[in-house]
Amino acid sequence: MDHSPILVVITPFVGAYLSPLLGLWRERLCYPVAVAAALLSLFFSFRLAGSVLTSGTIRYWVGGWEPPWGIELVVDPLSAFMCLTISLVSLLAVIYSKNFIEKELPRGKMTSYYTLILLLIGGMLGVVVTGDLFNLFVLTEIFSVAAYALVAISGKRGSFIGSYRYLILASIGTSLILLGTGYLYIITGTLNMADLAVRLPAFYDSWVVFGALAFLLIGFGIKTALFPLHTWLPGAYSIAPAPVTAIFSAVVSKVGGYSLIRVLFTIFGLEFITDLVPVAPALTWVAAATILVASMFAISQTSLMRMLAYSSVAHIGYVVLGVALAVEMGMTGGILHIFNHALATGCLFFCAGAVIYKTGIRHIDDLRGLGGKIPLTMAAFTLAAASKVGIPPSAGFVSKFYLSLGALEAGEWIFVIVILLASLMSAVFYLRVINLIFFGGDKHEVRRDELPLSMLFPIIILALGCAVFGIFVGIPLQLVEPAVMVLSEL
Amino acid sequence: MILELIVANFPYFVSVVLFLVGLYAMIVRRNLIKKIMGLNILSTSVFLYLISVAYKEGGAPPIRVSEVEVYVNPLPHALVLTGIVVALALTSFALVLTIKIYKEYGTLDSDKLMDL
Numbered sequence: 328m329d330h331s332p333i334l335v336v337i338t339p340f341v342g343a344y345l346s347p348l349l350g351l352w353r354e355r356l357c358y359p360v361a362v363a364a365a366l367l368s369l370f371f372s373f374r375l376a377g378s379v380l381t382s383g384t385i386r387y388w389v390g391g392w393e394p395p396w397g398i399e400l401v402v403d404p405l406s407a408f409m410c411l412t413i414s415l416v417s418l419l420a421v422i423y424s425k426n427f428i429e430k431e432l433p434r435g436k437m438t439s440y441y442t443l444i445l446l447l448i449g450g451m452l453g454v455v456v457t458g459d460l461f462n463l464f465v466l467t468e469i470f471s472v473a474a475y476a477l478v479a480i481s482g483k484r485g486s487f488i489g490s491y492r493y494l495i496l497a498s499i500g501t502s503l504i505l506l507g508t509g510y511l512y513i514i515t516g517t518l519n520m521a522d523l524a525v526r527l528p529a530f531y532d533s534w535v536v537f538g539a540l541a542f543l544l545i546g547f548g549i550k551t552a553l554f555p556l557h558t559w560l561p562g563a564y565s566i567a568p569a570p571v572t573a574i575f576s577a578v579v580s581k582v583g584g585y586s587l588i589r590v591l592f593t594i595f596g597l598e599f600i601t602d603l604v605p606v607a608p609a610l611t612w613v614a615a616a617t618i619l620v621a622s623m624f625a626i627s628q629t630s631l632m633r634m635l636a637y638s639s640v641a642h643i644g645y646v647v648l649g650v651a652l653a654v655e656m657g658m659t660g661g662i663l664h665i666f667n668h669a670l671a672t673g674c675l676f677f678c679a680g681a682v683i684y685k686t687g688i689r690h691i692d693d694l695r696g697l698g699g700k701i702p703l704t705m706a707a708f709t710l711a712a713a714s715k716v717g718i719p720p721s722a723g724f725v726s727k728f729y730l731s732l733g734a735l736e737a738g739e740w741i742f743v744i745v746i747l748l749a750s751l752m753s754a755v756f757y758l759r760v761i762n763l764i765f766f767g768g769d770k771h772e773v774r775r776d777e778l779p780l781s782m783l784f785p786i787i788i789l790a791l792g793c794a795v796f797g798i799f800v801g802i803p804l805q806l807v808e809p810a811v812m813v814l815s816e817l
Numbered sequence: 818m819i820l821e822l823i824v825a826n827f828p829y830f831v832s833v834v835l836f837l838v839g840l841y842a843m844i845v846r847r848n849l850i851k852k853i854m855g856l857n858i859l860s861t862s863v864f865l866y867l868i869s870v871a872y873k874e875g876g877a878p879p880i881r882v883s884e885v886e887v888y889v890n891p892l893p894h895a896l897v898l899t900g901i902v903v904a905l906a907l908t909s910f911a912l913v914l915t916i917k918i919y920k921e922y923g924t925l926d927s928d929k930l931m932d933l
Binding site: 461465468472476479487488490494495498499501502506508509513518 | 836840843849852856859860863866867870892893896899900903906907910911914915917918921930
């Protein structure tokens with residue numbers, strides 16, 4: 328029997344146990360442990376993706392206990408796709424951390440940093456492979472607590488308050504998730520997602536089911552940072568160390584979105600959320616509001632990190648919009664955008680971190696003329712920004728194109744206007760930055776000097792990814808198309 | 818009529834009231850410690866709900882003995898136990914943050930902290 332489903336989750340957790348032990352002895356050993364654990368997770372994710380493509384959905388019983396007694400891990404194409412995205416971005420962020428952390432964090436924080444980041448990765452991977460609703464709640468809590476701590480770890484001004492606000496809002500969310508889980512358990516007597524999907528149709532007219540759906544929606548809505556529940560995000564994102572922010576923006580909030588998709592499509596089913604209770608149409612409007620409001624806020628920001636944070640709120644809106652349209656093209660676009668946006672936003676936050684590392688600059692106006700100082704980094708920034716705006720043939724263009732086709736397929740042409748308008752708005756704030764970087768004159772005393780290789784490598788990989796996956800769309804689509812098939816059939 | 822409904826479902830009403838009290842404290846109270854208390858009241862209300870759902874009139878502890886027919890449901894107990902551990906971790910972390918915030922700013926008033 329292939330044990331990859333559990334190994335992909337366990338590896339980062341084992342790393343998280345090893346790292347503080349080794350850290351007591353030699354602090355420098357934590358970095359190789361973290362890289363090795365993230366690398367192994369990526370390897371197992373590839374194996375999972377391979378076996379899902381050849382033999383379909385994998386059902387793994389932890390400890391050999393069959394459900395409903397034991398916990399079941401279910402890896403369908405969507406889970407495998409999320410696993411790959413999470414472990415790829417996380418590996419690059421861990422590699423990137425080496426030089427950045429040495430310079431930006433206070434002394435003696437290295438051990439806890441790598442331990443927390445491994446807990447974060449393991450928790451997220453656990454969320455995407457689990458087939459049990461309560462397990463989903465526990466793993467959500469694990470990665471959330473690691474995330475609160477990572478926001479506060481820099482000890483910089485405002486980091487504790489940012490972390491506190493994130494904690495208070497997100498823990499209201501997790502309490503609601505637990506309550507919703509309890510409701511579903513009470514009425515069906517099971518916590519297994521596949522089992523829930525079978526038993527729920529008998530209770531479709533029950534108020535308990537409506538209540539459960541509402542609690543789960545709001546709970547995961549806070550985790551996903553949907554408007555108007557997004558207020559914790561910019562503060563937390565702009566204060567955390569750059570590699571952590573890259574993980575947050577690229578995958579943490581997407582994992583919230585993934586849970587939303589699981590609850591809506593796998594547990595409640597397409598018929599319930601579109602016909603019986605029109606949750607999906609309502610979500611499309613919430614997503615559209617998220618996109619427009621966040622883009623508007625992004626234009627008015629003066630801090631680069633905050634601008635990127637608002638921009639990533641907007642892009643989570645795209646993911647939710649596409650999936651909630653509940654038509655094939657829209658769902659393809661939404662799920663594909665998880666990957667494409669992870670590449671672009673990861674690259675942008677890495678670049679913003681590189682600027683902080685090199686010069687300490689956080690304000691957009693101070694970026695003038697940096698294009699001549701760290702040209703490779705800034706070229707990567709431009710490429711990733713192009714992908715976020717959606718300029719063809721970048722990866723972001725492809726997923727936005729699918730989203731627009733999906734909106735037309737669903738007969739909701741208004742969302743095409745929303746997508747176009749938001750793309751124009753993002754062009755406004757990204758082009759302003761790019762213009763300053765390359766044509767803003769030169770006012771820096773910094774020497775022309777590239778970054779250390781450990782920071783440059785992840786930036787280049789992600790930037791190339793933005794370009795390559797715009798042309799070779801077929802590679803991610805291999806997993807996205809079966810994922811859409813599995814979701815819409817249930 | 819309504820009184821009977823309340824008496825029959827007493828634990829659920831208590832849990833709803835506690836949930837709202839906790840939510841109110843977390844959102845409205847300005848003191849950071851009181852917000853954490855609100856968080857604890859909120860999660861306790863969810864635990865109370867789960868525990869009271871598991872209870873059965875005259876149910877025996879969930880240990881399999883041949884002559885006993887009715888057991889209380891053990892699964893929500895396991896859920897609550899896990900939930901308590903999670904709430905403990907959250908509370909302790911939130912308290913540490915509060916100490917750090919107090920050392921840095923000298924106040925626990927969230928309105929004053931917002932202005933800084």
